[in-house]
Amino acid sequence: MEKHQLIIDATCDLIAENGLQATPISSVAKEAGCGAGTIYRYFETKEELIEAVYLSLMERFTSACLENLDRTASVREQLNTIWLNLYHYMREVPRDALLLDQLSVAPAISAALQERGKRDLKATIDPIFTRGRQEGLIKDIPDDVLGVFVYGGISTLLRTDRNAPCVVPTVVTDDMLLSICWGAIEKRD
Amino acid sequence: MEKHQLIIDATCDLIAENGLQATPISSVAKEAGCGAGTIYRYFETKEELIEAVYLSLMERFTSACLENLDRTASVREQLNTIWLNLYHYMREVPRDALLLDQLSVAPAISAALQERGKRDLKATIDPIFTRGRQEGLIKDIPDDVLGVFVYGGISTLLRTDRNAPCVVPTVVTDDMLLSICWGAIEKRD
Amino acid sequence: MEKHQLIIDATCDLIAENGLQATPISSVAKEAGCGAGTIYRYFETKEELIEAVYLSLMERFTSACLENLDRTASVREQLNTIWLNLYHYMREVPRDALLLDQLSVAPAISAALQERGKRDLKATIDPIFTRGRQEGLIKDIPDDVLGVFVYGGISTLLRTDRNAPCVVPTVVTDDMLLSICWGAIEKRD
Amino acid sequence: MEKHQLIIDATCDLIAENGLQATPISSVAKEAGCGAGTIYRYFETKEELIEAVYLSLMERFTSACLENLDRTASVREQLNTIWLNLYHYMREVPRDALLLDQLSVAPAISAALQERGKRDLKATIDPIFTRGRQEGLIKDIPDDVLGVFVYGGISTLLRTDRNAPCVVPTVVTDDMLLSICWGAIEKRD
DNA sequence: AATGAATGAGAATTCATTCAT
DNA sequence: TATGAATGAATTCTCATTCAT
Structure with missing residues (x-):
């Protein structure tokens, strides 16, 4: 390498x-x-190294979330894929989850860099949300809010589990997780 | 003082x-x-100071979340109060929100201390969830999972907003927020 | 007190x-x-306190060495008394022996102060040596040299024993000690 | 260097x-x-530096004491050589004598380290004493006691002289010193 | 290009001494 | 007179960064 x-x-x-x-x-x-x-x-500096580490992490993170994503599938199927990818990735690669925790409060990681780290993921997810809203599937709330809320929920769940281990993974099935996530964004008549 | x-x-x-x-x-x-x-x-040490800072923060955090909580009200009303308290507190006192972010990855804050910091809040919230489930109101998923998910969603939302300011507060009404939170935990037949 | x-x-x-x-x-x-x-x-300062500690130690040291000294006895008996007093004092009051070790290298203890601390003891011992030499009992070497040599031998013996305990006290009888001390100073024809 | x-x-x-x-x-x-x-x-620490300083001192000290030692010579000649080496070394290299005084009460110098520092010297001197006793030359008292006594006498003599300078070196001839040392350990019928 | 020894600014912590109460 | 909280200089030690080899 x-x-x-x-x-x-x-x-x-x-x-x-x-x-x-x-x-x-x-x-x-x-x-x-x-x-x-x-x-x-x-x-050039340690700060620059940390930035590179962050970008490399976000690349792995992004491709993990988008793995096996069928862009021709329904909104529901695509979001299911992404959320479960996220959930399993952070459970199975705690190194990256821990790394993300550390870097998210590092002074070296500027807002601009964060934006850049998330750009690719957003570029894929936003259209799915847009389509979902067009289909009357999700709440009339900005995509960012819904997407970030669900991301925050999942990642916080796993962070909590890492601190007080073994609660979540054995109990929360994929179906439960999706039920929570969809509940948060789904439009009800 | x-x-x-x-x-x-x-x-x-x-x-x-x-x-x-x-x-x-x-x-x-x-x-x-x-x-x-x-x-x-x-x-005695800087570490001990940080611990004291954390506990003082969690006290403010706890009493902010429980402010005006009517313990005789319905489950729905009580959770609404807590979630909106949380949302407004973290929006209006960004200092404490930032502090919490920093301390949550500090080596000085042990798992035991975190548990202690959250104890009072949990002691109040857990019974509400329990009652909510008895009333058939919320999903059959452990309280911790649901509670942490919603907390993670709200706090991440506001953290994101702090980094790319002014998106959330002007757009997300209290009603929107509660709709997302309840969607995440509410049982649907 | x-x-x-x-x-x-x-x-x-x-x-x-x-x-x-x-x-x-x-x-x-x-x-x-x-x-x-x-x-x-x-x-006034810590240094002054240390000086006072030293003088108080030397007072105890002096009176311990001169305890039960019969100033009308023979040179041999008087020196025996002093040496055994010294030996037993440093064995039985290790606190003072340790204290003396510490203070003997302290910058606070000037040469003048050391002289003052030892003055009374010297004032008693020197005449005994002088008489011993007059009686043809001890070597024609300055009193200081003989006295200090024997003092150094005894105190070093006990310091060594304190570091690697239990060797000396169980083995070295009073007679042995006196045999060594007298050997060092006694004049042989 | x-x-x-x-x-x-x-x-x-x-x-x-x-x-x-x-x-x-x-x-x-x-x-x-x-x-x-x-x-x-x-x-790694200041303590470790002090330890290294002590060991380096004890190396110089040991080789100074053993300089020109003829291991085939008589017991008397060998001890004379060692004692005079010691006496001259501490007189001519007061830096090392002062250093030894300081380090002998330093908390950094453990009993085990002291043992290690003295090991080589003891390994050479002990057999000489053993042979001396076999030859009926020295008192029936443990080697350690006799050796330490003499060492303590010589070193204390020179320490005293350093504090109130110029008394000893001009007066105490090599013969005088040896007469004192031998007197302390020699067996008399 | 790669190394790792050297640097010194900056961190946590201690403690003799002062001084308001 | 006695106290002990407050001080800040001094200490040990760390680490990002440089540079001669």
Whole structure:
């Protein structure tokens, strides 16, 4: 693998395991198998490295959420796919879930960068919501609000479970989760 | 005011504004109007100070959520009160919302402390959910799951809004919010 | 007891137990049952307190060495008394032995103060040595050298034993000790 | 010279001159001609540096005592060599004598480390004493007691002289010293 | 290009001393 | 007179960043 990516991966692992403030460049270098100076060939500052880590995380996150998405399927099926992808990804790759928690409060991650990290996902999801509203399927509330609410619900559920383990995964079936998510956005007459 | 509380308040402000890692004891001292050594009369370590900050935050958070709660009212009315309290509190006191974000990933905040911080709120909310389920009002899914989901939805909504300001508050009415929340937990035949 | 003496005693205990650098004024105050500020009524600085501690130690040391000394007895009997007093005192009051170790390297204890601390003891011992030499009993070497050598031997013996306990006290009888001491100073034809 | 040794040497000088507690890492750095952080590349803590300083001192001390020792010579000649080596070393290298005084009460120097520091010297001296006793030359008292007594006598003599200078060196000839030392351990019929 | 030793600014913490009460 | 809260200089130690090799 490229050294550039090797460094990013090492940083992901260490931040997820130890937290951002307990991850000095020197330990990244050790984990990546290179000298500390080498890291500065690829990233001008630690902040820039963190930004790269964030973008790499959001890429994985995005493609995990969109995996096996059938863009010709119904709105309901597409959202089901995305939500379950999200749910399973954060359950099965806690490293990335922890990483996201850490980075979401890091001063290095600006609002602009966050926007950029989410752009691709939004570009896919927004049209689905739009169509859903056209079909009279979802509430007359801005897409962002509904989408973010559901994302926040799912991710918070799993974060809570990580802190007090083993409650959610054994109890919450895929059907239950979808029932909650749809309840939140579905339009009722 | 007591110096003890003065220090806690100064710390709240600084962490909310600059983040936990950008809040050294020296700056807390300056903000609190005392010498750095003075802080160590009241808190043995910085970690202990952070713990006190967290507990003070959770107290405010809890009493804000339970404000004007009529414990004799219906399940629906009580949850409406709590959710709107939560929503308005986090919108109107962004300092505490930001603080909560920072502290939720702080190594100083152990799982046990988190449990303690949430205890009072849970002790009030859990019985409401229990009654709601007995009345056939809410889904047959553990209270924790539903409660955490809604909390996660609301708080994430507002966090997103803080990063890309002015979208939510002007658009999301109280009624919209409650419609989303109830949709997530309400049982439909 | 006088507060002045109470403070000195507390300091003795704490330095012997924890060492000089691990004995802050605040802990002396706690041990002496008074406020930290009170100590500064009796001693202008910590250094001055240490000096007082040293002098109080040397007083106890001196009177312990001279206990039951029969100034009309023979040179041999008098030195035997002093040496055994010294030996038993340092064995039975390890607090003072430890204290002496700590203070002997403290910057607060000047050469002049050391001289003052030892003055009374020297004033008694020197004439005995002088008489011993007149009687042809001891080597033609300055009193200081002989006296200090024997003192150094005994105190080092006990310090070593304190570090690697239980070797000396069970083995070295009073007769053995005197045989060593006298051997060191006694004149042989 | 190696930076590692440079730091140790600087520390030796400073502790001997100012005492252990008046030797902060910052001053060691200045004396060693490097940044404070550099010291922590070579020693994990200040305590570890002090330990290294102690071991380096004991190495010099040991080789000084054993210099020109003829292991085929008689017991008397060997002990004479060692005692005079010790005496001259501590007189001519007061820096190391002062250093030893400081370190002997340092909390950083554990009993185990002291044992390790003295091991080589003991390994050489003990057999000489054993042989001396077999030859009926020395008292029937444990080697440790006799050896430590003499060591304590010599070192205390020189310490006293350092505090009230110029008394001993001009007066105490090598012969006098040996007469005292042998007197202390020699068996008389 | 890669390294890792060196740097020094900045962090948490301690403690002798002061002073208002 | 006695107190102990308050102070801030000084200490140990960390770590992002640089640069000679």
